[in-house]
Amino acid sequence: MKLTIAVALSHNAELLILDEATGGLDPSSREGVLEELKSFVSKSNGGILLSSHIMSDVEKIASHLIIVKDGEILLNEEKDKVLKSYSIVDVDEEQLALINKDIVVARRSHGSYFNVLVSDVHKLPSGIAHRTISIEEMSVLLTRSEK
Known part of the structure; x- marks a missing residue:
C-alpha cells in the first residue's frame, strides 16, 4: 500500500481515493503514511477520500467524517x-x-x-x-x- 500511495503522490493527483490505506501496516509505518498524506493536502491543496476502520488514523487526518453502515450514512459532519x-x-x-x-x-x-x-x-x-x-x-x- 505504501508503494501505491507513493505512486499516486508522484503524479500530482488532485484527489486521492484510498481504501484502508494504513491497514496491515505497523504503527511506525502507519504514522509515516499519515504524515505523507497530511503533507500532500497542505502542499497541493489536494483532497483525500479515505475509507478506514482504524479510527485513530481517521481522527488524526480527517477534516470531515462520514460513517456508513450497510450502505446507510449514519453521520455526515465536520470532524471539528x-x-x-x-x-x-x-x-x-x-x-x-x-x-x-x-x-x-x-x-x-x-x-x-x-x-x-x-x-x-x-x-x-x-x-x-x-x-x-x-x-x-x-x-x-x-x-x-x-x-
Missing part, C-alpha cells in the same frame, strides 16, 4: 464540530426522557442505563453529566445503536 459539540451521556430511563429527542443521534441500552450520543451538548438538561468522545467510541455507538 463532532469533537466540540457531540458528547456521550450515560443515563437511566428517567434521565433519557428529559433529553430533547432532536439532539439524540444514537443510543444503546445496557440493562438499566443507556449510552446516548447527542449532537449538541449545550442543549442537555442541567444535571445530566456528559463526557467527551473519541471518533472510535462514537463510531461504535453509531453502528451498534438501537435508534
